[in-house]
């Protein structure tokens with residue numbers, strides 16, 4: 433299947449008159465249509481709620497759009513909690529799924545009444561000491577071993593730092609019950625970027641069985657099961673996109689198989705999707721500013737790994753469209769690079785693309801999740817702006833580009849570089 437960007441050359445030429453490259457662009461129409469589909473896919477579960485994984489795209493303007501669809505926030509840190517709270521998300525609209533959590537973050541989460549998802553059994557005592565235990569709490573489960581589905585090994589929970597073992601889940605629920613917790617949730621995240629409709633149903637089956645046993649053995653009320661994130665997107669043109677309706681129906685079948693006969697038909701299904709909610713609806717637009725011909729052919733861009741780290745960090749594939757050359761033959765092999773003094777600062781290696789000329793605009797697809805957010809500041813490079821392509825075709829800046837002042841701001845206590853601050 434061909435990957436078409438949601439923006440064309442004419443639009444980008446217009447945008448750069450006001451906002452120079454590089455910039456992130458988000459597609460409001462795509463974000464809204466997808467949010468609606470997610471709601472519809474799980475409408476069979478009356479208390480279904482998606483808690484958008486804020487870490488994927490921590491932009492308040494996007495969180496506000498999601499809020500219109502009843503979507504809450506899954507936060508993993510103090511600043512994410514602060515952003516959600518400031519936007520008017522109420523306690524029950526905020527899930528706090530963190531790990532190695534500092535006391536101050538638990539304290540703040542309790543203050544704003546966020547639902548806490550405990551990563552470890554030792555966090556019960558930690559939370560009780562630093563704040564207090566709430567009436568509703570969730571625990572994160574890690575079954576260990578390898579996680580397999582019909583198409584092979586998906587991931588390796590046995591090697592992952594998250595969650596509690598099965599035995600610990602039973603102990604944790606017993607302790608929490610004794611300490612007065614009234615309603616419980618179960619959370620698990622077993623595989624990332626699953627491009628198959630089977631992942632959530634399979635995970636749901638595992639968690640529903642566990643919930644049934646926990647209810648029977650510990651005698652607790654299981655209020656919700658949180659399937660967390662992990663629903664993937666097709667980064668490469670040959671992958672088949674997930675069908676969220678099929679996924680919703682798959683989870684429903686497991687619900688009816690396991691929970692309904694156990695008298696647990698009141699359990700709410702929660703999700704914490706990030707990538708699936710924003711990934712395809714964001715792109716990074718950058719300009720080719722150099723070409724270099726040595727042992728290989730290089731195109732140097734004005735964006736770098738500071739703006740998009742996934743290729744450098746995971747060797748992740750992001751499809752590239754050279755705007756205006758959509759139909760040109762891909763008969764040139766390039767490494768497409770950024771400007772960092774790091775040889776892994778490459779958006780693509782040995783990629784067949786149309787002939788690129790200096791000044792061409794490149795769209796890096798599917799960067800709407802875990803893209804801008806992962807940025808760092810190596811080489812003193814600055815983060816780009818984030819723009820929203822509105823449904824009416826207009827552009828709204830939803831984050832300005834950093835300036836050198838932002839980079840130097842943490843020296844504002846000092847007078848040795850006063851002139852830069």
Ligand SMILES: Cc1ncc(COP(=O)(O)O)c(C=O)c1O
Nearest residue numbers: 485529661662663704705706707
């Ligand atoms: C606790 C938790 N929830 C949700 C997500 C979102 O995952 P994804 O973007 O794969 O949907 C993550 C991703 O790291 C996570 O750690």
